Amino acid sequence: MKKDLRQALQTSLLTGDGAMGTYLYQLGFPVGVSYEEFNLIKPDVIESVHRRYYEAGARVIETNTFSANAENLSRYGLEHEVERLNREGVRIARQAVGSDAFVVGAVGPVGAGKRKSIGAAQMKQAFEQQIGILLDSGVDGLILETFYDLEELLTALRIVRAGSETPVICQLAVEDSGRTREGTSLQEAFRRLQEEGADAVGFNCVSGPNGIMRAIDMAGLPAGMPLTVFPNAGIPDYVDGTYMYTAGPEYFAESARHFADRGARLIGGCCGTTPEHVAAIAQAFANYTPDVSRPASAVPEQDVLAVQAPAAHRAATQPSGTAGGTDAPAPTIVDLVRQRHTVIVELDPPRDLDIRKFMDGAAALAEAKADAVTMADNSLAVTRMSNIALAALVQERAGIRPLVHIACRDRNLIGTQSHMMGLDALGIDHVLAVTGDPARFGDLPGSSSVYDLTSFEMIRMIKQLNEGTAFSGKPLKQKANFVVGAAFNPNVKYLDKAVQRLEKKIESGADYIMTQPVYDKALIARVAEATRHLSVPLFIGIMPLASGRNAEYLHNEVPGIQLSDEVRRRMAGLEGEAGRAEGVKIAQELLDEAIAHFNGIYLITPFMFYEMTAELTRYVWDKTAARV
Incomplete structure (x- = not known):
């Protein structure tokens, strides 16, 4: 029998799904359209993507509703289709996967993280409408993801908690500064999210496994709070008119275990990831028991700061x-x-x-x-x-x-x-x-x-x-x-x-x-x-190279850089002064x-x-x- 999602996040190691938008782009669908509209006009395509992730091993499936709020949909003249798009998103996901999978309603920021002039009342109204529809459609939980601003994320979380005990996952999109976009430390951000009723906190988008690993090492998790991680497949490169992501499935599998050791209990993928990445994560967890007593490591800042692509x-x-x-x-x-x-x-x-x-x-x-x-x-x-x-x-x-x-x-x-x-x-x-x-x-x-x-x-x-x-x-x-x-x-x-x-x-x-x-x-x-x-x-x-982690990041996540097997072997496990030497x-x-x-x-x-x-x-x- 399937556990409650809240319980599963506390006691299990779960594999999440991968990207929707960039995967549709990879399949040949154009950018500049509303992929959420596919819930109405191409439901078979969305169902196929969900099924591929499920068959790859994902047991937490996100609905195709990330930008299905009135503000974002207004760009495409779809602001009056909020209810249909969200309800169909839940229905399609349920239909695509087995009963052992959790279907979570995906909610992104209003304005897709852009600093546009949206008033607090207008933002709250957009969240209330979408979240209310997803909850009424019977999702197993909600995932509030890719939030750059803590206050906007807290607004969405409070709306959920005002009328529901449904499990909620809250994910920030941050880079390697150790702070949210408005300057709040990650430790403080996680503390506030826990106080407001989040069931799990974590990171998605913006960077690949290495960048999110650094963010975890700088954050510090509240006691008893599960961590969720959905990295990008490295840094995108623009090649012959097409965006390409560099981090492969094998690298994702190795990174997934490192995330689990740091307290992650739900690990999936964001931009650039595919069913192959998800399959690698699921296989990495097949016979793996993380050290649940291990706290997030305290890596010195000088050893975890991001190397920018040259x-x-x-x-x-x-x-x-x-x-x-x-x-x-x-x-x-x-x-x-x-x-x-x-x-x-x-x-x-x-x-x-x-x-x-x-x-x-x-x-x-x-x-x-x-x-x-x-x-x-x-x-x-x-x-x-x-x-x-x-x-x-x-x-x-x-x-x-x-x-x-x-x-x-x-x-x-x-x-x-x-x-x-x-x-x-x-x-x-x-x-x-x-x-x-x-x-x-x-x-x-x-x-x-x-x-x-x-x-x-x-x-x-x-x-x-x-x-x-x-x-x-x-x-x-x-x-x-x-x-x-x-x-x-x-x-x-x-x-x-x-x-x-x-x-x-x-x-x-x-x-x-x-x-x-x-x-x-x-x-x-x-x-x-x-x-x-x-x-x-x-x-x-x-x-x-500055460290073994630096070497693996460059090889797997930065476009245009490849390290020889010998160099990776020599750098493996070296950190600090030994790595730099x-x-x-x-x-x-x-x-x-x-x-x-x-x-x-x-x-x-x-x-x-x-x-x-x-x-x-x-x-x-x-x-x-x-x-x-």
């Missing part, structure tokens, strides 16, 4: 310039790399207002004689301090050349040209034009992605500024002096096809190439051979191979451990005697 994941550009503070124009990065080994080091801007560590890192890299410090432009669509402001400070205070990334995502044509003109006025003439990860995958998913330009077009437009011509075609009275680069991912199955695409970037005007980090010496040699004919220099990417050692071995084939070296700083990339910069000079 700049080359996005698309590239770069200019020429003056060395900070000198009167005479210095050789450009392209000039230098044609003469000797040259080192560019990536150091990401901070996500808060404290720049001290960043500036310390820039000073350390200048002391190590790095040739340039490169700064991303809100990488992974996560809000960071302006890299232009920091570039000016780096140039002035540290005396090292800044290389600034410019994302197509954040500015229209007007803003992009204005941005570039400002850089020219500041004497910052090395930039990196990047596509930019879609805003909906970042920390402010309600913001818009602009994309007036592609990275190819950005390269051409920057070259147009170098001719003294504005984007509009009007003269600018003088010429800019930007050097433009392009990104290259060598971690692909067909290297020759990737090189052909790279050749088109060079035809667009790219002056040099930066690669994704490479962790295989044999691949470094193959890249050298495959790109030998190119007319522009290539900077080979090397990113030292081995990471530097592996990077030095890779540099030995890279130096033999390339003059251009691109070092990516993991987290803010700039000591690691400063040490590796000095290692390059010791090996090459290129700097004195």
Whole structure:
């Protein structure tokens, strides 16, 4: 006999289902439509998805009602179909699965987490309508999921508790700051949810297993409170017009056991997951008993902060310039790399207002004689301090050349040209034009992605500024002096096809190439051979690993990065100083191979451990005697 969901969450290890929206997209259904409307117009499709997850082993099935509130449905003219969409969502789910499965009503935030002007009364009314219909339809429980704002989640929870004792799961969508979007600590958020009557708390969406693991380690669970976890399948990558997720089923199975050891009692998947991911979770739990006495681990913050995908994941550009503070124009990065080994080091801007560590890192890299410090432009669509402001400070205070990334995502044509003109006025003439990860995958998913330009077009437009011509075609009275680069991912199955695409970037005007980090010496040699004919220099990417967890995250969740089996084996289980020491050692071995084939070296700083990339910069000079 099936247990009550509340009891099952306390005593059992449950497998949840996976994504609905991204799975429908994967099956060929277009974006920009209401997938909730499929409850009425394509019920057989929704029933099939539920059944696939059930057959894969899921025993907690979410109704296809995440956005089925009046506010979200009004975007599609469906605000008058709230009742039918929710009732059909419950009926279809019940019909698709066996009696041993729990059917829970899925409720998402009003406005889908966007900061739109919805009044408190309007929000409450939307929740009351949807929640009332789901409860009346006889669900086994409710899952309030993907909430960015604690207060909105509490509003929905209070509505449930005002008239029902139905089990309620409350899931926050957070990134690695350890706080909700309005600044509440996760520990405080969970405490308040428990006081208001939540039966389980947890996380879903926004990040993959690694990011949610970090959030758990920082949160601290209230005593006796079950944890639920529904991660994304890693970070999405945009390939040939299609969004792809990188974390595979095997990685999900391994992560599921780690979640269970940390107190998770319901584990499923969010964006990018499929029945294969769910089957892997279910199989991982088949003969597994978690250590229920183990509290969430207290991992030091420096070992759990997220590594941002390196700049080359996005698309590239770069200019020429003056060395900070000198009167005479210095050789450009392209000039230098044609003469000797040259080192560019990536150091990401901070996500808060404290720049001290960043500036310390820039000073350390200048002391190590790095040739340039490169700064991303809100990488992974996560809000960071302006890299232009920091570039000016780096140039002035540290005396090292800044290389600034410019994302197509954040500015229209007007803003992009204005941005570039400002850089020219500041004497910052090395930039990196990047596509930019879609805003909906970042920390402010309600913001818009602009994309007036592609990275190819950005390269051409920057070259147009170098001719003294504005984007509009009007003269600018003088010429800019930007050097433009392009990104290259060598971690692909067909290297020759990737090189052909790279050749088109060079035809667009790219002056040099930066690669994704490479962790295989044999691949470094193959890249050298495959790109030998190119007319522009290539900077080979090397990113030292910080820990075993960091290695697995990069391999499984970050698009465009693949670690060799040997590297993963060497990093397995290493954390803290031991992990960083081995990471530097592996990077030095890779540099030995890279130096033999390339003059251009691109070092990516993991987290803010700039000591690691400063040490590796000095290692390059010791090996090459290129700097004195």
